[in-house]
Amino acid sequence: MAQLTRLNKYISETGFCSRREADKLIETGRVKVNGNLPEMGLKVSDDDLILIDNKPLKAKPKRVYIAYNKPVGVTCTTEKKIKSNIVSAIDYPERIFPIGRLDRPSEGLIFLTNEGDIVNKILRAGNNHEKEYVVTVDKPINKRFIERMAGGLPILDTVTKKCFVKQTSSDTFTIILTQGLNRQIRRMCEYLGYEVTKLKRVRIMNVNLNGLRPGQWRHLTDAEMKQINDSIADSAKTEEGSVDPNKREPKAAKHKASPKTHHQNDSVTRPQHKPNKPKQNRPPTRKSGTLSLKKR
Numbered sequence: 001m002a003q004l005t006r007l008n009k010y011i012s013e014t015g016f017c018s019r020r021e022a023d024k025l026i027e028t029g030r031v032k033v034n035g036n037l038p039e040m041g042l043k044v045s046d047d048d049l050i051l052i053d054n055k056p057l058k059a060k061p062k063r064v065y066i067a068y069n070k071p072v073g074v075t076c077t078t079e080k081k082i083k084s085n086i087v088s089a090i091d092y093p094e095r096i097f098p099i100g101r102l103d104r105p106s107e108g109l110i111f112l113t114n115e116g117d118i119v120n121k122i123l124r125a126g127n128n129h130e131k132e133y134v135v136t137v138d139k140p141i142n143k144r145f146i147e148r149m150a151g152g153l154p155i156l157d158t159v160t161k162k163c164f165v166k167q168t169s170s171d172t173f174t175i176i177l178t179q180g181l182n183r184q185i186r187r188m189c190e191y192l193g194y195e196v197t198k199l200k201r202v203r204i205m206n207v208n209l210n211g212l213r214p215g216q217w218r219h220l221t222d223a224e225m226k227q228i229n230d231s232i233a234d235s236a237k238t239e240e241g242s243v244d245p246n247k248r249e250p251k252a253a254k255h256k257a258s259p260k261t262h263h264q265n266d267s268v269t270r271p272q273h274k275p276n277k278p279k280q281n282r283p284p285t286r287k288s289g290t291l292s293l294k295k296r
Contacts, residue, residue: 004043007033007050014060015095015114016052025052061094065225066112068217069209076101076110086112090217099123100180108133108201109209111220121232122205128178129231132203135185136172137194145192146173155187205231 005013008022017025025031026040032051033044044050050057068090070076075084076098086098090112099111099119113119122129150165164176175185186196202209206227207220220228 004045007031007038007042007044008040009116010044010060011050011052011057012116013114014058016057019116061114064092064094064096064112064114065118065220066090066092066096066217067207067210067212067220068110068112069212069214070102070107070110071214072105072107075104086110089215102201103183103186106199106201107214108199109204109207109212110201111204111207112217118228118232122228123180129205130176130178130203131180131201131205132174132176132208133185134168134172134174134198134200134202135189135196136198137189138171138197139194140170141167141173141194143167145194148192149173149175149188153188153191155184155191156181160184160188 007026008019011017011022011025011031012019016022022031023040026038029037030053031038032054033042034049038044046060068086070086070089073084074086074089075082077085078087078097079085080088084104087096090096092112094114096112096114097119099113100123102108102110111122146165146167150163152159152162154160158181160181161177161179163178164174166174168174177184181187185199189196207224210218212218
C-alpha cells in the first residue's frame, strides 16, 4: 500500500512551495486531486494525480542532506528578501532549508535538507542529540566558570541542562550541548559576566566539519546518514520530544497568584470577617474600636 501524506506536506516535499503556501493554494481552489477539489487535511500518495493550476505536480525530488560550513554574516533563513540568507549563499538548484540555526555572528556546521521529518527529530529538545562548539570569550576563564557552565544556568525561564565543558586556552573552551535554546551559549556566558567574541560549531551528532572551509558545503555520505537515521529511529518528532524537565512554571501560571496580591486588602479582609463573627459579644468598647478602624 502506498504511503499516505497530508496534501500540503506532499506538495512541499516536491519543492513546489512551503506547507503554508500549499495551504493557501488548496484554500483558493488551485489544487485538484484526481479531478476533485480536496478538503484541507486530505492525505495523498504517489498514486494520486495532483494538479496545481491544472498542471501536474512534478514528482518528489531525491532527498537531499547537506553539511555546510556557515560563515559569519550568513543568516539562517529561507527568506529571499534577506540578502544574507543561507539558501542564496549555498545556491543549491533545489529547494532546501536549514535544520536549526546558527545566529549571524556565529559560524560552523549546519545541516540543510528537503525532508521535513528529519528536521523535527533532530531538533526536538528531548531527543538529546549532541552539538559541539568551540567558544572564545572576552576575558580569561577559570575553573569556576567551567563548572558553572557545565552545571546548568538559569536563562529564558529554564535552567540549562548539564553539559560537557572543557577549557582549551585562557579564553577558549569546548562545550557539547543537547539543547537548542535561542542564543544559548551567548546567554550562558552573559549570565556569568562574559561576552562571546567567537563561536564556531564543529560537530552535529556524528558529523564534523571534515576540513570544510567557511562557505563550502558537501552532501552527507550514506554512512553518515545511516548513523543519523539509526540514532533518531526512536526519537520523538512531536511535542513530547520537546518537553524540558527544567522548564520553569509558565508565566501565565505564575500570574494566577498575582490577583491575590494585587487585591491583597480584599483577600485579607474577607477571611478576617468570618472569624470575627463570634466577637460580636465583645464589650461595646471593643466594637467601637473595630468600627473606627474600618472607617479609615
